[in-house]
Amino acid sequence: MPDGNATGIGASVPRKEDRRFITGKGNYTDDINRPNQTYAYFLRSDIAHATLNGVDTSAAEKAGGVVAVFTGADLAAAEVGGVPCGWALTFQNGDPMKEPGHPILAQGKVRHVGDPIAVVIAESRKQAKAAAAEIKVNLSDLPVVVDMTKAIEGGQSVHDEAEDNICFDWAIGDKAEVDAVFEGADHVTSIDIVNNRLIPNSMEPRVAIGDFEDSTGDYTLYTTTQNPHVIRLLMGAFVLKIPEHKLRVVSPDVGGGFGSKIFHYAEEAMVTWASAQINRPVKWTSDRSEAFMSDAHGRDHVTKASLALDKDGKFIGLKEETLANMGGYLSTFGPAIPTYMHSVLMAGVYTTPVIYSNIIAVFTNTVPVDAYRGAGRPEATYIIERLVDRAAREMGISQVELRRKNFIPEDAFPYQTPVALAYDSGNYNATLDTALKNGDVDGFDARKAESAKNGRLRGIGYSTYVEACGAAPSAVAGALGARAGLYECANVRVHPTGSVTVFTGSHSHGQGHETAFAQLVSEKLGMHTENIEIVHGDTEKIPFGMGTFGSRSLAVGGSAIDKALDKIIDKSRKIVSHILEAGEGDIKFADGNFTVAGTDKTMAFGEVALAAYVPHNYPLEELEPGLEETAFYDPTNFTYPAGCHVCEVEVDPTTGVTEVVKFTAADDPGTVVNPMIVEGQVHGGIAQGIGQALLEGCSYDDNGQLLTGSYMDYTMPRADNLPNYVVSTESTACTHNPLGVKGCGEVGAIGSPPAVINAIVDALSDLGVTDVAMPATPQTVWRAIQAAK
Amino acid sequence: MTTVSMTVNGKAVSAEAAPDTLLSDFIRESLALTGTHVGCDTSQCGACVVMVDGSSIKSCSILVVQAEGAKVTTIEGLASDGELHPMQKAFHENHALQCGFCTPGMMISAIDLVNKNPDLSEADIRHGLEGNICRCTGYHNIVKAVQAAAAEMKG
Ligand code: FES
Ligand code: FES
Numbered sequence: 001m002p003d004g005n006a007t008g009i010g011a012s013v014p015r016k017e018d019r020r021f022i023t024g025k026g027n028y029t030d031d032i033n034r035p036n037q038t039y040a041y042f043l044r045s046d047i048a049h050a051t052l053n054g055v056d057t058s059a060a061e062k063a064g065g066v067v068a069v070f071t072g073a074d075l076a077a078a079e080v081g082g083v084p085c086g087w088a089l090t091f092q093n094g095d096p097m098k099e100p101g102h103p104i105l106a107q108g109k110v111r112h113v114g115d116p117i118a119v120v121i122a123e124s125r126k127q128a129k130a131a132a133a134e135i136k137v138n139l140s141d142l143p144v145v146v147d148m149t150k151a152i153e154g155g156q157s158v159h160d161e162a163e164d165n166i167c168f169d170w171a172i173g174d175k176a177e178v179d180a181v182f183e184g185a186d187h188v189t190s191i192d193i194v195n196n197r198l199i200p201n202s203m204e205p206r207v208a209i210g211d212f213e214d215s216t217g218d219y220t221l222y223t224t225t226q227n228p229h230v231i232r233l234l235m236g237a238f239v240l241k242i243p244e245h246k247l248r249v250v251s252p253d254v255g256g257g258f259g260s261k262i263f264h265y266a267e268e269a270m271v272t273w274a275s276a277q278i279n280r281p282v283k284w285t286s287d288r289s290e291a292f293m294s295d296a297h298g299r300d301h302v303t304k305a306s307l308a309l310d311k312d313g314k315f316i317g318l319k320e321e322t323l324a325n326m327g328g329y330l331s332t333f334g335p336a337i338p339t340y341m342h343s344v345l346m347a348g349v350y351t352t353p354v355i356y357s358n359i360i361a362v363f364t365n366t367v368p369v370d371a372y373r374g375a376g377r378p379e380a381t382y383i384i385e386r387l388v389d390r391a392a393r394e395m396g397i398s399q400v401e402l403r404r405k406n407f408i409p410e411d412a413f414p415y416q417t418p419v420a421l422a423y424d425s426g427n428y429n430a431t432l433d434t435a436l437k438n439g440d441v442d443g444f445d446a447r448k449a450e451s452a453k454n455g456r457l458r459g460i461g462y463s464t465y466v467e468a469c470g471a472a473p474s475a476v477a478g479a480l481g482a483r484a485g486l487y488e489c490a491n492v493r494v495h496p497t498g499s500v501t502v503f504t505g506s507h508s509h510g511q512g513h514e515t516a517f518a519q520l521v522s523e524k525l526g527m528h529t530e531n532i533e534i535v536h537g538d539t540e541k542i543p544f545g546m547g548t549f550g551s552r553s554l555a556v557g558g559s560a561i562d563k564a565l566d567k568i569i570d571k572s573r574k575i576v577s578h579i580l581e582a583g584e585g586d587i588k589f590a591d592g593n594f595t596v597a598g599t600d601k602t603m604a605f606g607e608v609a610l611a612a613y614v615p616h617n618y619p620l621e622e623l624e625p626g627l628e629e630t631a632f633y634d635p636t637n638f639t640y641p642a643g644c645h646v647c648e649v650e651v652d653p654t655t656g657v658t659e660v661v662k663f664t665a666a667d668d669p670g671t672v673v674n675p676m677i678v679e680g681q682v683h684g685g686i687a688q689g690i691g692q693a694l695l696e697g698c699s700y701d702d703n704g705q706l707l708t709g710s711y712m713d714y715t716m717p718r719a720d721n722l723p724n725y726v727v728s729t730e731s732t733a734c735t736h737n738p739l740g741v742k743g744c745g746e747v748g749a750i751g752s753p754p755a756v757i758n759a760i761v762d763a764l765s766d767l768g769v770t771d772v773a774m775p776a777t778p779q780t781v782w783r784a785i786q787a788a789k
Numbered sequence: 790m791t792t793v794s795m796t797v798n799g800k801a802v803s804a805e806a807a808p809d810t811l812l813s814d815f816i817r818e819s820l821a822l823t824g825t826h827v828g829c830d831t832s833q834c835g836a837c838v839v840m841v842d843g844s845s846i847k848s849c850s851i852l853v854v855q856a857e858g859a860k861v862t863t864i865e866g867l868a869s870d871g872e873l874h875p876m877q878k879a880f881h882e883n884h885a886l887q888c889g890f891c892t893p894g895m896m897i898s899a900i901d902l903v904n905k906n907p908d909l910s911e912a913d914i915r916h917g918l919e920g921n922i923c924r925c926t927g928y929h930n931i932v933k934a935v936q937a938a939a940a941e942m943k944g
Contacts, residue, residue, distance in 0.1 A: 014881060014882065014884075015881070015884065017889075018880070018881045018886060018889075019881070020889075021886055021889025021892050022864075022873070022877040022880055022881055022886065022889075022892060022896070023824070023864065023865065023867070023868055023873075023877065024822070024823070024824020024825070024863065024864030024865040024867075024893055025824065025865075026823075026824070026889050026890075028823070028826070028890065030823075030827075031823035201924055202888070202890075202924055203826075203828045203834065203836060203888070203890040203891050203922060203923065203924050203925075204826070204828065204888065204890045205827075205828065253888075253889065254888065255826070255888045255889065255890030256887070256888040256890060256924050256925055258924070287829075287830045288828065288829040288830045288831065288834070289830055289831075509888055510887035510888030510889070510925045511887070512887070676884045677884065679884075680884045680887060680925075680926060680930060681887075683926060683927035683928075683929045683930065684887060684924075684925045684926055684927045685927075686927055687926075687927030687928065688924075688927075710829070710830075710831045710833070711829055711831055711833035711834060711922070712831055712833065716922050716924070717927075718918075718919045718921075718922060718928075719914070719915040719916075719918040719919055719921070719923075719928040719931065719932065720912075720915040720916050720918075720919045722915075722927060722928055722929075724911075724929050724932070725927065725929055748927075
């Protein structure tokens with residue numbers, strides 16, 4: 001076998017999964033076709049809010065190629081459940097949040113443009129679509145609720161259960177205590193912030209194929225999900241009442257997720273249920289227009305925040321009041337995003353002693369809002385880092401010095417924040433120093449003068465952030481309202497000749513697990529990644545899993561693999577002890593070989609595997625044959641990646657066009673398993689963060705019509721909008737997981753937006769501009785310049 | 790239904806298709822070449838790009854009947870005799886793909902760019918690829934890969 005060390009932890013091993021993707025042999029859900037399959041087309045509401053008086057499907061049923069048509073009434077009659085919400089929040093007084101139902105197909109009312117009303121199943125996609133046009137829907141328009149500020153004034157409610165459209169009014173921190181601190185503060189900086197609504201837009205649209213097998217009663221759902229076991233649990237237990245042993249969920253190659261493929265969607269339940277009704281497979285492929293109005297959206301917070309400082313610039317208190325859009329229904333993790341993924345991060349990297357965060361979650365006639373890359377943490381970081389930037393300007397303290405003055409110092413870890421989280425490790429000065437150096441911040445003034453010669457205003461902006469990944473102890477999450485555990489599972493199967501297959505509950509949809517996870521095994525067992533296969537995305541193969549979201553795969557899923565490998569090595573040691581007739585304590589394992597201390601006795605890992613499966617000389621009375629172990633890992637804390645992003649922009653003051661000309665990131669993702677993959681993850685996150693800051697903004701008109709419903713209207717970052725990035729890592733190890741890893745999938749999207757906007761504000765500060773909203777399109781920037789004149 | 794004939798990845802193919810069938814659907818469904826992807830319905834994303842008679846084209850933007858008699862190369866036809874095209878090699882070596890969904894269209898667009906201008910600058914690459922959206926990579930490594938492939942293709 002080739003040397004394992006070359007492919008262990010820390011090596012930029014080229015990705016094992018690439019070959020199939022670069023040769024067109026990937027297996028995405030839409031590439032799957034089942035014998036005799038039918039095609040589903042969803043008729044969706046083109047009105048944002050209306051009473052649904054009736055749906056007449058008679059003409060559609062007679063249309064060519066149509067196999068069946070179903071409406072909400074059919075599902076109600078069959079007692080099909082609604083899409084469940086996975087996290088229960090409470091009001092400040094402890095009352096449970098308002099949790100209205102979310103039917104698979106609309107019942108009684110439609111609540112957003114895109115709300116599915118009926119599904120047509122036909123022999124071809126074309127026939128299904130044509131027949132849907134024959135469906136007559138009787139709707140009575142209702143006043144539309146779009147703006148959150150107006151929504152909570154009441155008058156028109158999206159759900160009868162929530163008259164004032166408030167899903168919950170929740171808070172963390174002691175308001176009276178924080179108010180008192182603000183009373184006595186030497187300086188208070190305030191800001192109004194909109195965290196713009198985004199549409200995730202993984203390049204692969206969602207697809208779901210339901211396949212019921214009559215002879216066995218088995219259901220299979222092929223779907224574009226980040227967590228197949230979670231879908232099996234939610235859909236099986238709550239929607240369709242199919243027990244786990246009769247329901248298989250397969251998520252093969254998935255073309256990006258960014259959070260939007262975490263959730264259980266109505267279409268998954270629909271095709272699975274319909275397949276059993278017609279006893280044929282049912283396939284649904286979202287087109288992009290449909291994705292814009294049916295994939296959960298992200299962000300959409302409106303915030304008022306203030307920071308209190310003493311005369312030396314020490315932060316003494318922080319408060320925020322945020323309206324968080326939930327959309328027309330609660331998506332799977334919707335309520336958790338603005339609260340337990342957001343408010344608990346409001347300390348940032350600073351020693352702010354008291355914090356109050358009040359979150360009011362609001363129903364509106366828009367697509368449901370849920371996690372999108374970063375999920376709550378970009379919103380928190382944006383508030384904090386805009387406040388800090390503004391405070392520095394107001395008090396005449398340098399951006400860098402004000403941050404340093406308030407950093408949680410290196411020797412203060414573990415550090416208990418006032419908002420529940422306890423950070424285990426970090427070194428915020430180190431990432432800041434690296435970013436300043438790599439970004440040549442000393443040379444900024446010269447570059448600014450150079451830009452000025454060309455009529456461009458150059459600005460520099462900073463963001464020093466921390467986030468929370470790898471959620472988290474199941475018991476704590478449960479106490480906070482999570483309706484699921486947050487551990488991960490791994491099964492390591494050593495084959496008789498010593499090669500290894502790992503079955504992981506994590507799911508890769510671009511993150512490179514097939515390589516990075518193999519590196520964990522390579523490191524530990526001293527074998528080359530060639531001999532290691534990582535299997536994910538199939539509930540029939542993998543014992544269990546919570547899937548991939550919140551940068552948890554390596555920290556939680558990787559730790560589960562590590563634990564299973566420990567069990568493999570422990571058992572191997574027992575086998576070796578028997579065969580080499582040595583005490584277990586004397587047996588060392590390194591570089592793939594077991595050796596007995598003080599002797600030249602040795603046994604290679606492959607020989608141990610063979611002995612386990614051909615147990616001729618084997619301690620059968622004490623030990624089972626075979627070499628396969630399963631582990632579940634439940635973390636004891638979140639992990640806390642952190643870092644510093646520095647952005648330089650050039651603004652053309654005559655047009656408002658802003659270009660990111662330099663972007664430097666120094667991040668602390670904990671132990672780095674594959675530097676190449678980590679860099680790639682950071683690049684992608686930064687691109688999405690710059691997208692939020694400069695380009696992307698989902699927009700509804702007052703009638704709840706989605707104005708940004710295609711790539712003609714919703715500005716995706718393209719190659720010519722973005723710079724090259726200078727990224728590096730400056731790691732401190734996580735102290736509570738066996739690998740020391742923290743996470744890297746979201747840091748780019750979390751750290752970057754405030755760096756970009758702070759840079760624009762800096763560029764325009766001489767003109768008197770103090771704020772620019774996201775997305776800072778040319779028009780927004782130009783208007784800000786005009787307004788300051 | 791009409792019969793359409795063309796050469797796809799060096800092989801003559803002939804199939805029945807409704808006259809309003811898009812080339813992208815024909816490739817995916819009639820020819821079962823699923824490496825060509827469909828990422829949008831407004832001809833904006835570039836996931837569906839293939840070579841038609843030596844030029845890259847968004848296969849969702851033409852009807853299959855317009856490709857009658859054409860020479861079409863899809864992602865499945867890039868490697869020859871198991872030997873990867875320099876662009877495929879460069880994408881792999883430079884980690885220019887993550888989920889892989891944009892990758893086939895991206896590589897074919899990039900090959901066309903390099904074929905037409907072997908000495909292209911970084912700005913040329915970025916501008917030339919603006920019709921291909923990638924949500925995963927942030928483009929940095931894609932640009933690097935195209936530069937590397939361009940050097941090798943010239944070689
Ligand atoms: S599918 Fe052809 S450009 Fe998007
Ligand atoms: S690699 Fe995922 S969209 Fe480009």
